[in-house]
Amino acid sequence: MRKPDKVVLFLSPTMMAHQNDDQRYTRSIELLCDATGQGRPKVELVASPYSQVHRFDHYIVEFEELLKRLPKSEMNVGILVNVSSGSPAMEQALVALGAFGQLNLELIQVPTPRKGENDKNDRENPDAYDLDVLWALNPDNERMECRAESIELPNFKERLLKDNIATLIDVYDYDAAASLACKSSTLSQSAMNGIKAAANRLRLSRGSADNSVSEFLSVMEVRLRQGNYGDFARMVTPAFTHVMRSVLHGVLPEKRYLKRKRDGSFGDRLDEASIREDQKLSGVFGRLSSNGIPRYLTNECLSALVEEYCEDVEVKSLVSKLRCFEKKVRNGLAHEIQEVRRERIEKEGGMPLQEVLDSLMKLAGSRSGYYDDLNKGLLGQLKK
Template sequence: MSKYVLFSPVGGHDPIASCHDGALLHICRCYKPEVVYIYLSKEMAERHDKDNRYIESLNKLKEFLGYEFKIEPPIERRELTDVQIFDAFYEDFENIIDDIKNKYKDYEILLNISSGTPAMKSALNVIATLAKHKITAIQVSSPNKKENPKNEDPKSFDLELWWETNDDNKIDFENRCVEVKQLNLMAKIKKEMIVRLIKSYDYKGALSVAEDIKEFISDDAYSLINAGYNRIMLNQSGVSKALKNKDFNIMPIQTNGTKKDIFEYLLYLQLRQRQGNYSDFIRGITPVIMNLLEECLSINHNIKKEDFCIKDNKSVYRINIEQMEKTEKGKMIKEILSQEYKEIKETFLTSAQLYIILISLSNDTDFISTLETLKNIETNVRNVTAHKIISVTDEWIEKTVSLNSYDIMELLKKIALKAKLNIKKEYWNSYDDMNEIIIENLCI
């Protein structure tokens, strides 16, 4: 069951008029809020000074209904005499409601838009439409369904008499509260922003906007956006955490391990290429080329880097001649490298040595050509962008190596095929498929 906080200006029909609840009392009767804030202009504050009518009526309602709620000290604006001016209230109302939300974070805010002046009602209506929080605007219809004249003189307020003649105290009273079913305009605008950000693969931006309107989107939608952000950050544990107890599978390769890591990284590069972020794309190819070449060597030739390398105290693999001498595979690698280098240096393992080894061992001319092309790309494009301040455009890439970024991505996919990662063609659209799921849940 929802817990409510009511914010209500006080008007001429409050607390009781024409033998019926005013809007303030009626909303409290029907919704039973946990907390009530009342807002008094100069005229209403003077009535309050005279007989404490608003607080006493609310206390009377507590006793009548047998439930307890907190009545905050009245918010008095005695300087407010121009009560018909919209600007006089909007900012004040907005700040008060923000403070209420910060104090009662888990409560739903109700706004009485039937009490007070037309300017007050309009200001609250706009706030409900543009609010950063989930707010419900309540309208209370008049008992006779038309203009509601006051039969009593508010200056001669008699709580006991007016309470006894209040027809809303009857068991079969009519609930005259109507929730104004207005779409929160700010939430709608921000949802559309999220959709655009998702379609452009900007999950960080989408998550930031989603945080602003978390009350207006489903838990599933927020969890999916969070998962998308963690996925693009290559944080697989973050994806799992975001989707814990959720029935969504956004990653086509479910089993954790090297193949999943490589595939998700390739998808990350593909998104950078699609976004036109060519600098990050080019700089990012070397790590995955290393992993792909290692997989090709292991899967196709049953040779692991441990056959010719050792891991140093920083867990970095280094070429090691002594390690090569221990096995026939190691000796073969030593012979291959000796043909390329006058002296084998016991340095870090890089793609440079892996290219040499794989080209020497392979009989597949197409694969060899692909390796030679990638080697050229790393040397003339990737290494330049990693060490020089340069504007990286698709035109510059193509001018330098006669291939554009799309062509380079396709080469990486070919190597992934050779590494037998078992990536189905439709898997490459995985992010678009995930985006459809996010948008579908966002728009529910």
């Protein structure tokens, strides 16, 4: 049995007139509490100004304003709403408010003692109302099971929220999806963690990505799908650098032309002494510049080394095309402050952007569609 601390009676003008005449509604609550041995709750009467009780639109607004005026302490505890009383328009308005999940409501329906439709003779004459007689003859005075039932409704607010989250995931906007996910009351913690992890991974945050070439190329694929063509084109240079170093790794050890850093790894400073000791290497770098061996490793240096040392004709062809694209596009983008259009980049670079990505992935041994696979998992979590 539910024992509320407070009862709010919402009354139409006609019902309010009856209440003023004989207090039939508040007295019924008092009689019920006395019969069940529970304390009497605080009762608040709300008089509606609308006499057109069939108007659904009136009650949506009126009920929402009324419920939002309740103290936050009461809202946090929860509100039981009887959707079995009042006019059909009132009942429909309350069900709609509950279904959209804006308020912490528990909808209650109470079947008639017949557990079906009332007989027309069951209804008392409201103008010849005798509460004492009706109460004495009330069949519910006998010990009976509680007929109040909670209604389980689909939460349309949550459905809409999850649909919007799914849309953002589809376009790889994980930060926005995470912001919306924080507003959901039904989203699982694993789904929330997955969305946040995807956002960090797309940013290449330390600890979220392995910082490999494949990881970087997957982010480039997302930027291309999103239409961020300027970002994509600017990412070509660092990706191309890593890809060429990886290609050279098996045919030309880095210790033959690079200096070690303090941690023992190889950076991007060229080892002039080692290069001069190697006739083939010094010849490659000599052809690049008449001013001697450069101090730092550039993509120009790397592409020349690939051409000289790599025996795979297809690899050399891909590197040559990518190097040509990079040279033609990079300098223009570095000074660009307006919208960067795909058609312009492809025309200047002489290569479709999708082909650029495919070539880099082929050289790196990477596969496309990583974030699409990730999205499938995230969308599956949303449905749980």
